[in-house]
Amino acid sequence: MSTPTRTAVLLARGPDRKGLVARIAGFLYSHGANILHADQHIDMLAGMFFQRIEFTLDDMDLPPGQLQEQLVPLMRDLGMTFQLYGTDDVPRVAVLVSKLEHCLIDLLLRSRAGEIRGQIAVVVSNHETLRPWAELFQVPFVYLPVTPETRAEQERKLLDVLADHEIDLVVLARYMQILTPRVVQAYPLRIINIHHGLLPAFRGARPYHQAMERGVKLIGATSHFVTEELDEGPIIEQEVARVSHRDTLSDLQRKGRDLERLVLARAVRLYLERRILCYGNKTVVFD
């Protein structure tokens, strides 16, 4: 047995109505696809239907280009929007960092180990600190320093770098700058941040200090899409660790680093496997 080599993922959504599953599955079957995974969700309150289908391309009677084309009228007819991703297309990822190394190294290692589909195409930073790590993994490193005065200019350059590298996904791996709407709007629901607090608690700066101050018994980390409102975007994944009165701030940071790594890596993996759909301010995660 071996996994089929060429597959595609269809993400689709629209108002719920009868026959969506039958019509979509019927279409794929009629063209020779074999459905490997199919997940669906109906939000009863919103009356919305969401679907992820992963299927083989090998025996289809349509080349991927025509598949896309023929899905358009079907989906229009069903009142749905969709994206189609061939798993041959390797998504390109930019990782933005400042000085903290743990999330970047973790992503580089997981990428090399094949845990994360997609290619880390560039590392961008407002500091030179982590250049050696990018170079060790033979990933281009772009240094874009920033001051309050140069922010607009720096973000213009950042957008150029992202465009040059044909980036699909931007990952903020403890990047200590707040992106302006200009960048956020250029990559809508395509920027993932790791926040080192259990959102919506401890928004903003220094969440471990806030957690210490409040005396919580669990700390957490949250990966979410970046929107124009700080720390308010759709949540993808969260995890916690137990703390006690014995834990100092540095213990919280140590435990937190482990959470951040895990929670960010899970979000990136889920995104690149096309398992996330957003609606309203929430995510549907087909894991």
Place this chain on the structure above:
Amino acid sequence: MSTPTRTAVLLARGPDRKGLVARIAGFLYSHGANILHADQHIDMLAGMFFQRIEFTLDDMDLPPGQLQEQLVPLMRDLGMTFQLYGTDDVPRVAVLVSKLEHCLIDLLLRSRAGEIRGQIAVVVSNHETLRPWAELFQVPFVYLPVTPETRAEQERKLLDVLADHEIDLVVLARYMQILTPRVVQAYPLRIINIHHGLLPAFRGARPYHQAMERGVKLIGATSHFVTEELDEGPIIEQEVARVSHRDTLSDLQRKGRDLERLVLARAVRLYLERRILCYGNKTVVFD
């Protein structure tokens, strides 16, 4: 918005082949069903396909009886076996207990709170201890004492009680007797046990003593279907709790009771919502 009142669940399985999803969904759609939930799984190694579909009956052009009838040739054609459950049919549950009360009370409370679909139709015990709890919840209590000499006779009576109450599911809620193959075979994959160890560790008697002896740092509980081999049936759900050198045997038992309650209740709920498929010695749990 209100949840549709009449729905059905279809559980199906068979060798994987193209078009299963399309054919089944197409059939349901052609008869007016609206699919509310659909989950599928392909075991690539075994080449097996599993599906759970929950759909509305309200607008169907077939009464449930005829639906069952018409599914037979379709499924035969697809090489699949299936079960169809109307959610109007309330499954009947027997709970077998000895002297420990926590799992029984938990199930009775959850049942009354509507957490568990199905009706606890009878409580059977080899001791009188828990009769008051059954009576408090107005559930018939049957006392069936047993000794090594009377086991065969007791089990014969047990089977009579189960038959009289038209039992679908037997729950061993810390029932301190090992059922013989005669009972197990009468309810294949329809008897759920809670084992107070993290199987396959600590099989058999006194798992907390074994855990204490071995010095583990996590204890667990396991709910599983009962098969003829003790503690070897398909696992449905497991959960753990952290322990340390400070925990005495009675601490382990206290923490364990919480695990047992949770893990047994989850298994019963999953079963009664028809979310579990077994194959080989494993479960597919569509939760």
Place this chain on the structure above:
Amino acid sequence: MSTPTRTAVLLARGPDRKGLVARIAGFLYSHGANILHADQHIDMLAGMFFQRIEFTLDDMDLPPGQLQEQLVPLMRDLGMTFQLYGTDDVPRVAVLVSKLEHCLIDLLLRSRAGEIRGQIAVVVSNHETLRPWAELFQVPFVYLPVTPETRAEQERKLLDVLADHEIDLVVLARYMQILTPRVVQAYPLRIINIHHGLLPAFRGARPYHQAMERGVKLIGATSHFVTEELDEGPIIEQEVARVSHRDTLSDLQRKGRDLERLVLARAVRLYLERRILCYGNKTVVFD
């Protein structure tokens, strides 16, 4: 082997300085105590020392009354405050409830099973709903209805009830009323509440609705001491459960009830075993 029958717990705190452990342990030893458990904590930032010592009374050359007396000058000399609890003294607990049953029943069952030291001396409610449960466990039930107009009068009666029953600890087991400062001040750091959100997130009303709205991936419950600021008192214990897009509000409530039970029971147990010290707005929990 058997656990010593008569023990005492000393909780002490004061500015950190050399010799605290030696002086206190030396005093106890010189009077014949055997120290069973000793836990200490130094908050380096605050310069504060906290200690819990559990020791046998059986061979001491002082009766408990005189022990208390002789500790006074020692502790004064060390600049510390302390409480001494004989484990023979059974603390008396009042449980305040409204209509939700799960936390009350859980406490009653655990108390009867011996999991919780102390005696549930009275159940007070602003509804009659849960009277049968109190009566089932032979605990006095006091019905104190309340309206905005009668709040002051109702709280006066409540304080009378608590005084009449010589209550040490007040437990708000999903009591749907906010206590005024008058009651809070009468039982400082002796009122424990269960909040069905992971504080400081989702303060105030309807935390599961808030969690649903925000699209979090973990829900939680928090037990804390009640202070005059709503949901801002020192946190004792927290726990989480994983949720997904599939979970409806009623699923969140179901999972939440399990969390609430566990987290409240742990807090009550820890308090009654005299394992909690408060300072600032935090707890030191010697578990």
Place this chain on the structure above:
Amino acid sequence: MSTPTRTAVLLARGPDRKGLVARIAGFLYSHGANILHADQHIDMLAGMFFQRIEFTLDDMDLPPGQLQEQLVPLMRDLGMTFQLYGTDDVPRVAVLVSKLEHCLIDLLLRSRAGEIRGQIAVVVSNHETLRPWAELFQVPFVYLPVTPETRAEQERKLLDVLADHEIDLVVLARYMQILTPRVVQAYPLRIINIHHGLLPAFRGARPYHQAMERGVKLIGATSHFVTEELDEGPIIEQEVARVSHRDTLSDLQRKGRDLERLVLARAVRLYLERRILCYGNKTVVFD
């Protein structure tokens, strides 16, 4: 405020009797020590007393050498054995690996980040694969290939390497060879292994395959001291991750790598902070 610069840890054990805490604390106090952390445990069944005390050396009237000397008669008098560790002494660690990189890199990163007290003094492997990682972190790498025929010779060389580097702790970071009693006896309770199963389940080879086969719903990892019986040594730390029917063997391995990293790192940190005492086949972990 700053943490005291020079501290020491005393680990002591012996049959439980009155006055142990008072005598030891009194001795330290009389020589000017300030106790920062003190933890104790009594195993009631075994009648054994265990203690860990961390105290400042700065104001003591004894140099560390004499402290050790003077503790000898005190401890003999109390019937106890002890170890004294100055936190100035940096323990030296050898990491043994084969081809899997994740645990080694994790330890190297944590060591560099200061999470782990102690110095990784040498990496030893039966393969050349991971040499670049050792060199990247400027740690000597020793290649010691082994075949069934050369095992005795290879272990002789291994012992030489360990001796040359004055190793305190040997860490098996997915080292795919079973050490013979000769090595185990040379480092009693000073060799830590990471097993990728939740011991005592899934001992021996290929635990993820075993877990897959058995259909468990939780997988785990276990760090433990190596003794002459394979996978039977005292357990230090364990952690689990949830799996489902959807997880393939490679998913189990992916989730497992995260567990292995965490659980091994915790054990190494606990050991190097002198927080672990062994007795019988168990550990007391003062965390």
